[in-house]
Amino acid sequence: MLGFNEDVDAADDDYSLPPAGSSHNQWKILIYDNACRSIISPLLSVSQLRRRGVTLHLLLNSEREPIPDVPAVYFCRPTKENLSIIAQDSARGLYGRSHLNFVTKLDRPLMEDFAKLVVQSGTLETIAGMHDQYLDFVCLEQQLFSLSKKDSYALYNGSGVSEQMIEEFMNDIAYGLFSVVATQGKVPIIRCPKGGAPEMVARKLNRMIAEHPTLLRNKSSGLHRPLLVILDRNADLITPIQHTSTYQALIDDMLKHKANRVEFDVTTDMGGKRPKTVQKKFDLDPDQDPFYSRHKFHPFPEAIESNGVDLQEVSAKEQSIRSKAAGNEVPDPSSSTTDLATAVDSLPALLDRKKQLEVHTSILQAVMNQVAARDVPQFFELETSLATGSYSNDSNRAKNDVLKLVADPSKGNVEDKLRLVVVYVLTTNAKTADVDEVAAAVQQAMEGTGDDGKSRLDKEGKQRLEVGSKALGSVFSSVFNKATSQATGLLAKAADRVTSMLGKTHKHYATQVVENLCEMKPGTEDDDYLYLDPRVKGDVDVQKLRLMNRSPVHETTAFVIGGGCYAEYQNLQMVANDRRTISYGSTELLDAGEFLEQLGKLGS
Incomplete structure (x- = not known):
């Protein structure tokens, strides 16, 4: 795209300087909307953009000065508003030739409307070309992506959502996944549970691929077709809530972390003077x-x-x-x-x-x-024990252990306690009375006063407690029913406080499903999940496939509708190996607090 959609030399990558005279290092201006800025920012730094000849990068809807004779690369959503702005830029003669790149497919009616605008202004010759890029996803690392659909879990699980809204939302997800498939360049086998959001998205995506001749003509997959597994967040509400123990997941859980940027405050002792706090990015x-x-x-x-x-x-x-x-x-x-x-x-x-x-x-x-x-290891240990069934035959001990931890005002913050209670509710089929007792203990511990006689909760803490209480009510009612039915020396001194976080990893729900499908294990999801092949009309009978020798799966993408998390992404790598890569994506990437907030919205 930054080379005006000319073929790129295979040796020319993001970390090497394009050859002299290449269209890649020709001076140009990059203009994008907010959505496309989110797509670019994790992939290319400012210095890498400059090596590609990008002298300025500007927002489409901002005030921009004329820079005549310099080519402009536009990257945006194909909306009526964006096309109108581009047509105005051409009419005003802001730049030289314009290279238009749309993140998804530009529909014909919008294309015709845009053509009328540039013809009327007499600037058709300034449009160098228009391209559908199919890049409607944010790639955070080589095997991790997000569709950045905000509030995705609350949106399709809310009681006030119309069928039309759900249909449009599932279309958006299918278009996003189509972008991922188009980027990978291989036609996948699509597997998903029957019914609900995964089947809706899977069938829409299957049709989109089947109707795209360029993608179907690509034979690069050979015998080893990639696998795309589409899952519903409701099948596992525990993983995005529970505490974790690995480096990347803890960065996302403990600090402010978005689009590969981490931010936190560092307080320096000034030797008797007022401590100095500096924000690090x-x-x-x-x-x-x-x-x-x-x-x-x-x-x-x-x-x-x-x-x-x-x-x-x-x-x-x-x-x-x-x-x-x-x-x-x-x-x-x-x-x-x-x-x-x-x-x-x-x-x-x-x-x-x-x-x-x-x-x-x-x-x-x-x-x-x-x-x-926050004594995170204690919450992590107890939640892991609950999630792995250590309390399956002793519900009273489970309640008492949870009560002991949440009632201690010195352990964790409001969010930590609420997360533990949600895990407790989802893993033990706890009675309403028991949940009420535990929730009351959280409220009492956090609303009490500290040693200074002041309330332990600030304004934000009270808001989080309110949101969390709503989340508990929501989980215990409709959402809970869905889930259960789907069944350096500086740090060395402190390190002993987290040694209990070693060796506690177990396979989460998505990991088990992906493993069963990749290894084609009889009596598992391989028997029950839909099997859709865009190269074949209709559904494929898996039982008949068992009579044939199926090729081993070397590439898998697991995708979760309703939000994903770093803990789930890293857990999936447990079943990756030298012969099998596993990519992970979701409608949005959430930390536990954000997911708890969406559960709270369902309860409001």
């Missing part, structure tokens, strides 16, 4: 950052330990190179001047790595502060 690259890509799925204590070891190793290497360069070390007779020069040349890369590791030290410290202050 870091952009994370889950694919290119060596430490993050290696440890994002690892238990938090392992990430802490590795950060300390790596930082110590890099610092030692840096000190050694500097000492050699300064002549402070006795030279090794076997080494040469060339060896020293090579070592000195490697210093900038080493310093970059050190800087990256120090960023992670700061993030690990910020996460640790939250984990320790």
Whole structure:
């Protein structure tokens, strides 16, 4: 798109400079709407855009000055309003030739209306081309994407939602998934449970692919067709609520984290003076950052330990190179001047790595502060025990253990306690009286007064308690019924407080389903789920397929309608291996607080 939709050299990637004279580094202006800015921002930094020749990037609906003779690349949704703005830009002669790129398909009526506008203004020759890009999703890392459909769970589970609204919403999801399939360039086998939102989306998507000749002609899948599994959030409400224990998921849970950017406050002791609080912001690259890509799925204590070891190793290497360069070390007779020069040349890369590791030290410290202050390991342990059935034969012990933790005002915040209660409700079939008793204990613990005699809850805390109480009522009524029917030395001292977060991982619902479908296990979802193949008319009978040799699944995409989370994404990697990659997507990526808020909306 940034090369005016010309073919891209295979060697030309986002991290190398385009060849001289290429359309990729020709000066240009990039103009996008808010939705398309969200798509670009996790993929390309400002410096990478500049290497592509983008001198300015501006919002479509902002006031923009004329820059004649410079080509403009537009990237936006194909709406009547956006097309009208583009036509006005052409009429005013703001830029040189305009290259129009739409995130989804431009419908013919809108195209004809736009054509009339540019013909009437006599600026048709300024439109260099129009392209449907099929990019209606946000790619956060190589195997993680989101459709960014806000409030997606509350939207299709709410009582006041009309059939037309649900139909439109399911169409939007299908279009988003079609963009993912088109980007992958392979025609998948679609599997989903029968009925409800997954089947609606699956059938719409199946039809879209079947009616797209270019995609169907692509034979690159060969014998090994990719698998697309579409799931409903209602089948597992526990995973997005419960506390987690791995590095990436804890960043998302404990800190402010959106579109690979993490933000948190650091308070510095000023030696008797008023403490200074500074906000830190870091952009994370889950694919290119060596430490993050290696440890994002690892238990938090392992990430802490590795950060300390790596930082110590890099610092030692840096000190050694500097000492050699300064002549402070006795030279090794076997080494040469060339060896020293090579070592000195490697210093900038080493310093970059050190800087990256120090960023992670700061993030690990910020996460640790939250984990320790809120006693997160205790909530994690108890929720894991509930989710894995440790209390299945002892409901009284389950209630008493939950009561003990939520009634302690020093353990966790309002949200932590409410999350534990929701997990308790969903895993134990608790009686209404028991839930009321536990919910009352939460309220009493949080509405009490602290040592200073003041209420423990600030305004935000009271709002969260109110939202959480609504969420409990909602979970216990309609939603609960659906779910059950679908059945560095700085951190080392604190690390012992989270050692209980090691070795507690178990396969979540989505992981079990994907594994059963990939391995074609009889008597599981492989027998019950719909099997749709865009290359075949009608539904495919899985029982008949069992009489044939099906090819093993090498690529799988799991997609959740109603919101997903990092814990679910990382858990799916448990069944990925050298022969099988698993990508994960959802209508939106949510942290536990955001999902709890949507549950609260259903109860209001």
